[in-house]
Amino acid sequence: xxxxxxxxxxxxxxxxxxxxxxxxxxxxxxxxxxxxxxxxxxxxxxxxxxxxxxxxxxxxxxxxxxxxxxxxxxxxxxxxxxxxxxxxxxxxxxxxxxxxxxxxxxxxxxxxxxxxxxxxxxxxxxxxxxxxxxxxxxxxxxxxxxxxxxxxxxxxxxxxxxxxxxxxxxxxxxxxxxxxxxxxxxxxxxxxxxxxxxxxxxxxxxxxxxxxxxxxxxxxxxxxxxxxxxxxxxxxxxxxxxxxxxxxxxxxxxxxxxxxxxxxxxxxxxxxxxxxxxxxxxxxxxxxxxxxxxxxxxxxxxxxxxxxxxxxxxxxxxxxxxxxxxxxxxxxxxxxxxxxxxxxxx
Amino acid sequence: xxxxxxxxxxxxxxxxxxxxxxxxxxxxxxxxxxxxxxxxxxxxxxxxxxxxxxxxxxxxxxxxxxxxxxxxxxxxxxxxxxxxxxxxxxxxxxxxxxxxxxxxxxxxxxxxxxxxxxxxxxxxxxxxxxxxxxxxxxxxxxxxxxxxxxxxxxxxxxxxxxxxxxxxxxxxxxxxxxxxxxxxxxxxxxxxxxxxxxxxxxxxxxxxxxxxxxxxxxxxxxxxxxxxxxxxxxxxxxxxxxxxxxxxxxxxxxxxxxxxxxxxxxxxxxxxxxxxxxxxxxxxxxxxxxxxxxxxxxxxxxxxxxxxxxxxxxxxxxxxxxxxxxxxxxxxxxxxxxxxxxxxxxxxxxxxxxxxxxxxxxxxxxxxxxxxxxxxxx
Numbered sequence: 165x166x167x168x169x170x171x172x173x174x175x176x177x178x179x180x181x182x183x184x185x186x187x188x189x190x191x192x193x194x195x196x197x198x199x200x201x202x203x204x205x206x207x208x209x210x211x212x213x214x215x216x217x218x219x220x221x222x223x224x225x226x227x228x229x230x231x232x233x234x235x236x237x238x239x240x241x242x243x244x245x246x247x248x249x250x251x252x253x254x255x256x257x258x259x260x261x262x263x264x265x266x267x268x269x270x271x272x273x274x275x276x277x278x279x280x281x282x283x284x285x286x287x288x289x290x291x292x293x294x295x296x297x298x299x300x301x302x303x304x305x306x307x308x309x310x311x312x313x314x315x316x317x318x319x320x321x322x323x324x325x326x327x328x329x330x331x332x333x334x335x336x337x338x339x340x341x342x343x344x345x346x347x348x349x350x351x352x353x354x355x356x357x358x359x360x361x362x363x364x365x366x367x368x369x370x371x372x373x374x375x376x377x378x379x380x381x382x383x384x385x386x387x388x389x390x391x392x393x394x395x396x397x398x399x400x401x402x403x404x405x406x407x408x409x410x411x412x413x414x415x416x417x418x419x420x421x422x423x424x425x426x427x428x429x430x431x432x433x434x435x436x437x438x439x440x441x442x443x444x445x446x447x448x449x450x451x452x453x454x455x456x457x458x459x460x461x462x463x464x465x466x467x468x469x470x471x472x473x474x475x476x477x478x479x480x481x482x483x484x485x486x487x488x489x490x491x492x493x494x495x496x497x498x499x500x501x502x503x504x505x506x507x508x509x510x
Numbered sequence: 511x512x513x514x515x516x517x518x519x520x521x522x523x524x525x526x527x528x529x530x531x532x533x534x535x536x537x538x539x540x541x542x543x544x545x546x547x548x549x550x551x552x553x554x555x556x557x558x559x560x561x562x563x564x565x566x567x568x569x570x571x572x573x574x575x576x577x578x579x580x581x582x583x584x585x586x587x588x589x590x591x592x593x594x595x596x597x598x599x600x601x602x603x604x605x606x607x608x609x610x611x612x613x614x615x616x617x618x619x620x621x622x623x624x625x626x627x628x629x630x631x632x633x634x635x636x637x638x639x640x641x642x643x644x645x646x647x648x649x650x651x652x653x654x655x656x657x658x659x660x661x662x663x664x665x666x667x668x669x670x671x672x673x674x675x676x677x678x679x680x681x682x683x684x685x686x687x688x689x690x691x692x693x694x695x696x697x698x699x700x701x702x703x704x705x706x707x708x709x710x711x712x713x714x715x716x717x718x719x720x721x722x723x724x725x726x727x728x729x730x731x732x733x734x735x736x737x738x739x740x741x742x743x744x745x746x747x748x749x750x751x752x753x754x755x756x757x758x759x760x761x762x763x764x765x766x767x768x769x770x771x772x773x774x775x776x777x778x779x780x781x782x783x784x785x786x787x788x789x790x791x792x793x794x795x796x797x798x799x800x801x802x803x804x805x806x807x808x809x810x811x812x813x814x815x816x817x818x819x820x821x822x823x824x825x826x827x828x829x830x831x832x833x834x835x836x837x838x839x840x841x842x843x844x845x846x847x848x849x850x851x852x853x854x855x856x857x858x859x860x861x862x863x864x865x866x867x868x869x870x871x872x873x874x875x876x877x878x879x880x881x882x883x884x885x886x887x888x
Contacts (some may be wrong), residue, residue: 169710176706183703221758330543338548339755340700340727359738428703433727433759437545438701476707481670481697483707 171356173473179362179431180445181469182369183424187446188465189376189458190420195450196393197413199314200306203321206443207328208421210436212294213429214332217341219286224277226335227293228270234300235266241304262300269293283344291422298418299411306414307407325440332436340433343426365427372423373462376416385412444488445472451491454498532833534569534824536817537590539601539611540625544578545700548726549750549809550603553625556813559796564817565824567833576602583607587614587622597833597842600816601625603809605672612638619836621843623816625809627676639846639866641816642808643772643856643873648749649680651770651874652721653688655887656746661719663693665712667705667732668723670697677723677748693717700728709735719743725750730760737763744768749874754804757882767879768887772856774811776877779886785858785872793855808856815854819861822849 187205194202215225239262246254269292276289305324309316349360379386392399392409400406425439449465468487475486538557541550557571572594576582583602590596591614598621602608608626615622615637627642656664666681668674674697682692693715696708709732712720720736720743722729729751736745747769757764773780777790793814794806826845831837847866852859857873876887 169714172710173707176704180703333543333547338542338551338726339753340548340730340759342730342759342761432703433731435701435727436547438703441699441701442703473704473707476698476702476705477711478707480667480708480711481695483697483702484670484699 168356169477171354173477174470175356175358175362177470177473178466179365179469180472181449181466182366183428183442184446184449184465184468185462186369186372186420186424186465187443188449188453188461189373190417191443191447191450192453192455192458192461193376193389193393194413194417195455197389198302198306198310198317198410200317201314201321201447202417203318203325203440203443204301204328205417205421205446206439206441207325207332208294208297208418208439209425209428209442210332210336210434210439211297211328212290212422212425213343213434213438214336214341214436215290215293216286216426216429217343217434218336219273219277219290220283220343222277222280224274225290225293226331227290227297228273229335230331231266231293231296231300232270234297234304235262238262238300238303241308262303266296269296283346287426290426291419294422294425295415295419298414298416298421301418302411302414307410310406310410329437329440336436338436340435340438341429342433343429345430361430365431368423368427372420376458389413445469448487448491451498452494454494532567532828534564534567534833535594535596536564536569536571536820537587537594537596537599538571538573538813539576539583539586539590539599539607540573541576541578541583541603541607543575546578546602546604546607548755550578552805552807552809553601553603553813555801556797556810558800559793559810560814560817561821564821565828567824567828572596576607578602578604578607580604580606580610584610584614587611588618591615591618591620595834596620597839598623598820600813605676620839621846623819623846625812625816629676635866637843639819639861641812641819641856641867643749643869644867645676645680645748646683647869647871648770648874649677649721650684651871651876652746652748652768653681653684653690655768655876656690656719657688659744661690661744663715663717663719664690665694665696665715665717665720666692666723667694667696667698667708667712667720669725669728670699673725673750674723677721681721681723690718692721698724698732700724702731705732705735706739708732709739709741712736713739713741717743719746721746721748722751723748726753727755727759730756730764733767734760734763749808752877752884753807754883757879757884764879765881769877769884770874771877771884772808772811772873773875774855775806775808775884776875776886780875786853786855789853790855811855815852815856815859818854819846819849819852819859822852 191202191205194200211227215227218225239258242258273289305320345361346364347360351358380390388404389409391404445468449468450461452464453460472487475483540554542554574586576586587599590599599615600623601611605626605628608624608628612630616634622638624638624640627645666678668677694712698705698708722732729747733745745767747767749771752769752771752775773786774790774794777794780787797810798805823845827841830841847861847863849861857869859868861868877884878887
């Protein structure tokens, strides 16, 4: 193993690790605020990547139907609740949010697809299609069960994951797709040949992580999210609406997932079910960080990326086993440390 | 007219009338969802184009979905045999699934037309007939091409699953006869986002050519990565990779890729005297008329050829027993073992008791990516 191979592998590991880090943060955020282990996180990656690739080939991605259908379902649930609570004044807002907005987005997509817009505009459209799926998903699947146990929420997550993966197969088909790179440029850094795309991944991840930090430190919504994460009941007592926080955390999660998908779709072939395994590796990263600290989760995710890269060189057949085995010692360590907390719970 | 002849006529008409009532039932299990979906969809599509009669008798196809899950495939096969009393089973689109079905077919004594290239212990082949070309047959076309071009060392990268193993095994088995050495055995998974590590290892071994043991669009990832890292040698694929999507995904980088495949992928370019030319051309045309231009693929052809083989065997079996009975299934098995010169979309099938595949070199051609499409390599 020579120095340039080490450098190559490190570069590869950091690129993947940056994506895993983003996903680890999203998973951690959702878990902290809503106690949901967010298995479908990966689906946003596949949806965004495949939607982008389809739009580039001049086809209307099926994501618009999922958006319209999901919006209609969420609207029906909200309207039923409003009628039950005799609060019909909420109706216009519900219709605007869950019906009008998806219809407008879908209309723009239909208009835009045959015109083959600039790549950046297509990316914005993909974000507009995929990001609202997060809050809609929360409204439909999780909000009615918001106070259920972690295990029940986890089972709901599995169900949502399978539903979304099935829809993904129906709308995107079984073969993989790949989108055009943002730029074909390559830079010579010493003996390394760094592609502009991998720099984009690392750069965008760092910007997003910085933006998240600003959100949590400086904005009232970010602080409300943190408060909910620390103590849900306390947060409600001081007037923070729990459902809004849930939707907000899902919005951030779907945004992060969609951005990750857009970033990696030019680097690799994305299949309808690829998102799950990428999300899972982000999850390993979050667990390595103890499922509690954002910087530790990001570091854990980076470690996953590097380990994956180096094990693919040494023992490619066992790569996944090596990566997933990582969580066993960490879980053992965590469960040893947290024993008295469990006793407190009981 | 003497008495004997009249009796024979009467018997024949009674038999004929009896047989006309008997509907043949074929049970199919395929995974058009799950990890094998990209192949399963094509396998399943073909059943919209298959003949509505077998050996002149009406046929009913019962098609179940197994989600590319071996356990489900086995369960489906058992259900088809015990509840629906099918005369033959067909499926599935994954090697592990097909092995499960073969086991069930063996226990339940039902002829099984396997649609993936599996290898079984010899005694287990009794009820199983494998439609696709063996991996060795396919990869021997690659080995011949490598020998003709003086290749001495081969780098291998394939899926970390049964398919990757099969292609690797074929390449190593053929190695001594064709005078090359396989110098790497790297593995990756279809949803992997990067194969940098594996590619670096292959580059370090400096092989003359590389063979990729992936399938579908999954074959593009290592190919593109090798080219990005400046690998100049020829990159060979296997017959699982030959479709239009892999070129869409791989773009310029997959230009020059060489792969073995069944003749139905390039029927237009086959020489006029190629034995399967007519039927390959017809099937490909019907498939693309129904499912869209450029959708041609090898997998649909396996489903279709399976039905053609059944079609050839059914008349002999009908002479012995009525469909829906164990006797018919046994007779059908015996007849399948003796079908001769069945011209399919992929090749010409000549079954024998020891060869339950029956294909020869006429069932494979080499194709190369030139200007964004697979073309016959002459």
